[in-house]
Amino acid sequence: MxxxxxxxxxxxxxxxxxxxxxxxxxxxxxxxxQAPGPAATSRANILHARGVEVLDRLGALGDLPERxxxxxxxxxxxxxxxxxxxxxxxxxxxxxxxxxLVSQADIEAELRRVLAELGGAVEWNTALTGVExxxxxxxxxxxxxxxxxxxxxxxxxxxxxxxxxxxxxGFPGAPIADRxxxxxxxxxxxxxxSGSHGWLHRxxxxxxxxxxxxxxxxxxWRLMAYVPDAGAEKLGxxxxxxxxxxxxxxxxxxxxxxxxxxxxxxxxxxxxRLAERYxxxxxxxxxxxxxIHSPLGGQGMLTGIGDAENLAWKLxxxxxxxxxxxxxDTYQAERxxxxxxxxxxxxxxxxxxxxxxxxxxxxxxxxxxxxxxRPVAQRWATAAAAQLWVSYRRxxxxxxxxxxxxxxxxxxxxxxxxxxxxxxxxTRLHAELGDRWALLSSATVETPLAxxxxxxxxxxxxxxxxxxxxGEVWLVRPDAHLAWRGAPEAGGLARWLxxxxxxxxxx
Ligand SMILES: Cc1cc2nc3c(=O)[nH]c(=O)nc-3n(C[C@H](O)[C@H](O)[C@H](O)COP(=O)(O)OP(=O)(O)OC[C@H]3O[C@@H](n4cnc5c(N)ncnc54)[C@H](O)[C@@H]3O)c2cc1C
Numbered sequence: 001m002x003x004x005x006x007x008x009x010x011x012x013x014x015x016x017x018x019x020x021x022x023x024x025x026x027x028x029x030x031x032x033x034q035a036p037g038p039a040a041t042s043r044a045n046i047l048h049a050r051g052v053e054v055l056d057r058l059g060a061l062g063d064l065p066e067r068x069x070x071x072x073x074x075x076x077x078x079x080x081x082x083x084x085x086x087x088x089x090x091x092x093x094x095x096x097x098x099x100x101l102v103s104q105a106d107i108e109a110e111l112r113r114v115l116a117e118l119g120g121a122v123e124w125n126t127a128l129t130g131v132e133x134x135x136x137x138x139x140x141x142x143x144x145x146x147x148x149x150x151x152x153x154x155x156x157x158x159x160x161x162x163x164x165x166x167x168x169x170g171f172p173g174a175p176i177a178d179r180x181x182x183x184x185x186x187x188x189x190x191x192x193x194s195g196s197h198g199w200l201h202r203x204x205x206x207x208x209x210x211x212x213x214x215x216x217x218x219x220x221w222r223l224m225a226y227v228p229d230a231g232a233e234k235l236g237x238x239x240x241x242x243x244x245x246x247x248x249x250x251x252x253x254x255x256x257x258x259x260x261x262x263x264x265x266x267x268x269x270x271x272x273r274l275a276e277r278y279x280x281x282x283x284x285x286x287x288x289x290x291x292i293h294s295p296l297g298g299q300g301m302l303t304g305i306g307d308a309e310n311l312a313w314k315l316x317x318x319x320x321x322x323x324x325x326x327x328x329d330t331y332q333a334e335r336x337x338x339x340x341x342x343x344x345x346x347x348x349x350x351x352x353x354x355x356x357x358x359x360x361x362x363x364x365x366x367x368x369x370x371x372x373x374r375p376v377a378q379r380w381a382t383a384a385a386a387q388l389w390v391s392y393r394r395x396x397x398x399x400x401x402x403x404x405x406x407x408x409x410x411x412x413x414x415x416x417x418x419x420x421x422x423x424x425x426x427t428r429l430h431a432e433l434g435d436r437w438a439l440l441s442s443a444t445v446e447t448p449l450a451x452x453x454x455x456x457x458x459x460x461x462x463x464x465x466x467x468x469x470x471g472e473v474w475l476v477r478p479d480a481h482l483a484w485r486g487a488p489e490a491g492g493l494a495r496w497l498x499x500x501x502x503x504x505x506x507x
Pocket of ligand 1: 009010011012013014015032033034035043044045046047048104126127128129156157158159160161162163182268286287288289295297298299300301302303304
């Protein structure tokens with residue numbers, strides 16, 4: 001039987017991110033996917049800032065920033081008139097990596113490029129069909145008739161995750177909105193392609209997003225409409241296009257248009273569901289396999305990519321026997337509360353967008369949407385979507401601090417600060433992370449670095465920067481969150497490392 005350290009099931013954005021991050025840390029990985037090959041069509045169309053940072057740390061951005069649109073504008077119309085223009089851009093977020101309007105297919109292609117550079121590959125036409133769990137690993141049955149023995153199996157196999165079902169992990173939740181129609185179409189019409197458009201119509205919202213397919217046609221638009229009465233049966237491409245021929249003029253008021261064919265159509269219902277747990281023994285879940293919610297707000301791929309980055313460095317330490325399995329429980333403790341937050345926010349937003357009651361309609365059309373034109377609202381909306389605020393301050397790996405303590409506090413994301421390597425070269429903090437840790441100080445330190453290397457291995461370096469107070473060091477995790485800060489002489493750094501690696505708990 002074939003063996004591997006980690007079997008990654010699913011080569012969507014989550015599985016690919018995880019596989020790249022593990023391979024960068026020299027953990028042997030196999031990636032299997034039931035599909036016959038890479039997807040040419042795309043569900044996600046935008047990756048918010050936090051996800052762009054993760055790709056940057058993995059070296060998987062390629063030239064996406066040059067080719068994508070980085071300042072996304074959404075113009076909202078009520079009663080046929082524009083009422084606000086919400087601009088997602090770099091509004092003082094403290095990141096060099098603002099959101100990218102780019103297709104999921106292009107992001108996956110970049111991740112596969114990195115995977116190949118690292119010596120990995122996706123095994124297509126290879127479905128996971130069975131899982132047998134024991135104390136030392138997992139025996140996975142594959143649709144090819146073969147089996148694989150892995151120390152760990154991570155299900156990144158999407159909403160209908162076979163991994164989740166085979167591991168017996170519940171996925172409670174409920175539908176939150178009826179039928180949506182989606183069509184990526186080649187479309188001639190007079191709308192500006194530098195931004196997206198959303199119409200608040202009494203029969204349901206209608207959206208149009210210009211699609212940015214790298215190297216692809218530049219006349220493709222994604223049309224989305226809420227059509228609660230579209231019927232329960234499955235609609236084919238022709239029927240979906242028929243609906244859009246009717247809905248487009250009805251809801252947007254634009255009559256001068258020509259749909260020249262479809263790239264992809266879909267009919268879907270929005271659900272919110274969250275896995276009861278993210279781990280059962282040696283099986284873990286990440287991405288849509290662990291949480292699904294409304295696509296409004298563009299949080300799904302973003303959250304899955306974040307899950308993968310959080311899990312990768314922990315799995316790497318466990319497979320190297322530098323940490324016990326307890327460290328893996330911090331993955332759920334840190335990431336599941338974020339998924340709860342994402343489910344809550346996206347569900348509330350969706351209910352608000354599709355609500356038909358007079359009060360909801362008044363608030364939506366006359367109060368909230370017009371307010372989005374204000375700079376303060378734009379900053380708030382961009383920041384909320386960006387997920388740069390994600391902090392594990394309340395998680396098991398963050399020592400409690402007073403509310404007056406300086407930022408960043410343990411658990412917080414550390415911004416992409418300019419710093420210096422030991423040889424004096426200038427660099428960016430995030431360029432040094434991804435597969436490595438960083439020890440930051442105002443001047444070069446040797447003893448704390450040696451102490452951290454004893455526990456973490458060679459994958460940590462010391463960088464200097466002025467933001468750190470003399471006498472203090474900051475230990476930064478590969479996912480850019482602050483692990484610990486303080487004066488190392490008092491023994492706090494060694495204590496944090498020993499507790500985190502042995503017990504997965506420092507509080
Ligand atoms: C209309 C729409 C628009 C969206 N827009 C955005 C957006 O703008 N921004 C954003 O961040 N998110 C968006 N999302 C959400 C985003 O598409 C998902 O969250 C994302 O695809 C999840 O990635 P994943 O890798 O976890 O799962 P998936 O992308 O679903 O990948 C799962 C993979 O597992 C494979 N697989 C399944 N079962 C098996 C099996 N048994 N064995 C082996 N392989 C298997 C599948 O073939 C697939 O390749 C949108 C979603 C929709 C529906």
